[in-house]
Amino acid sequence: MSKRQGSNPLYDGIRSLVLSARQSAARGVDLLQVYTNYEIGRRIVEQEQQGADRAQYGKEILLDLAARLTGEFGNGFSRSNLEYMRRFFLAYPGRVAPIFQTASGQFPAFPISQTVSGISAHTPISQTLSGELQASGETTYKPFVLSWSHYVFLIGLKPEARDFYEIEAAQQGWTLRELRRQFDAGSV
DSSP, rough: OOOOOOOHHHHHHHHHHHHHHHHHHHHHHHHHHHHHHHHHHHHHHHHHHSSSSSHHHHHHHHHHHHHHHHHHHHOOOOOOHHHHHHHHHHHSSTTTTTOSSSSHHHHHHOOEEEETTTOSSOOOOOOOOOHHHHHTTSSOOOOSOOOHHHHHHHHHSHHHHHHHHHHHHHTTTTHHHHHHHHHHHHHH
16 A cells, blocks of 8 residues: 655655755765865975975975875875875965864854754854954954865966856856866856
8 A cells, every 4th residue: 555655745844854964964074174184284384394305305294194194094195185285275375264173172162042943032143153253353264165176176276267266166056077167168
């Protein structure tokens, strides 16, 4: 006795909620990778700046770091990937506040005032951390909004083109393939 699969508002609503949550989680993981790679790049650059012969010293740092990180964490930390991270930081200097190992130990607790069911009538909506930082003038925070693959492509462009294509890709929701196609078409 199988029931015919017709439209069911409860099912459709829950299905939509689950799909949206999964998409948001995947997007959050992508953005966390971008911020982590930026911070890795920042730390590599800072370490290099302490060395005497920057070029040779930098190569040695990346080779050693690549071997150790790949040994512990697997793929994703090759010398070339670490170089992308380094170049990413250099292409976007001062773009974001540094990532701390535990956010709870570094930032004041902001009250949660919105639930899935709606906004609490008792507690005002708190400013996001990025908004708090901007309001206080502590940083020139501009969030990264694209995937790591997008940024790997963008760091190879001249700064003017990089800025243009980053904005367009974010506003238009371009995939990496669409970004490359637009660039190859020579929009700038």
